[in-house]
Amino acid sequence: MLELWGRKNAYNVQKAVWALAELQLDYVQHDVGSAAGDLTSPQFLALNPHARIPVLTDNDAVVWESNTIVRYLAAAYGSASLWSGDALERSYAERWMDWELTKLQPDFIALFWGYYRTPQEARDQQAISAAQQRCAQHFELLDRHLEAQPFVAGETFTMGDIPVAVCLYRYFEMGLAVDQPQHVLQWYQRLAQRKAFADTIMQPFDDLKGRLDY
Template sequence: MLKIWGRLSSINVQKAVWAAGEVGQAFERIDVGGPFGGLDTPEYRAMNPNGQIPVLEDGDFRLWESNSIVRYLAARYGAADLWESDVARRAEAERWMDWMLSELQPALAPVLWGVVRKVPGYTDPKVIADGMKRAEALMTILEAQLADKPFLSGERFGVADITVGCGAHRWFNMPVDRVERQGVQRWYEALFARPAAQAALPLPIT
């Protein structure tokens, strides 16, 4: 059985849990990180020297970095459904995965920290407003991508929808005023209806 190390309130752990559910693999999730601690133990550092979550254990194989875990699970267990054999289509999906890490996730983080988690230094209204402005601009990009297709890479649900969908889950469930975007809303509702998504994306967000 797979093991996924990390607390479920982490967006990166949510990606791994969602991917495991989509490929139909049973797993044990172990709470570490945040209020659970455990990231600085020698045993955990042996699995991930960065002291971050998640870590995936698949037998004797251990893997860290959330997007790499999603790719691995899709390629090993979900090739018929999630993993694109066509190189161009796979590159398009992976581009959105990278966009999530480099653009959307950093934009959403200060809003979450200020509005939901009340982290000192992030509750300043200007900090929150700046994060919202950046996130809205990125959501405009996402809306354009979804204007004429049901999923990020086209007609088929895939790895990009898992990773960016975790960000959309935060966006739609934070207590903030958002610009209405029908394409992103429709896409998110379709994603959240999936059983694997519901198991991975708890409400309320914390």
């Protein structure tokens, strides 16, 4: 049995929720994190010593780190769709997952927390503008990549699209006037036609606005 630990409105949990939906897998969700439940209980720390969500359990197997969970699901259940058995082809998806984690996400989280999650009176406008500029540069780079192909890894949707597009949805929808580069926008519109993306990611997140607690 598959079980997912983490509140569904958490950025990193959403990656796993979307991958599970793409693969049409049944799972039990445990609403932990934030007010929903303590991540420092001995029971949770036994699953993830980093006290972070998401965590996926697949019977006795325990997997943490959101992009690793996406990779695990794709490898275990998505060999015909999200995953490629060819090492080079798979790397086309993986490099964008690693880029999301190491480059895009830190700057986006600075923007999201600085602007969206911080109450208006406490915002640091200079830090917000700097983070917004860095995010714009990241999406310009992605735009140049997507000029030549419809999805991040090539002609078809793969696991590589998931982490970057989770970020993109919030970037476009959090109410800031951000640039929407042409090919990134077309990619977003392509993804919006996917039922799994619409059902799991294109959802309101205004309960997080102006809220600094998890």
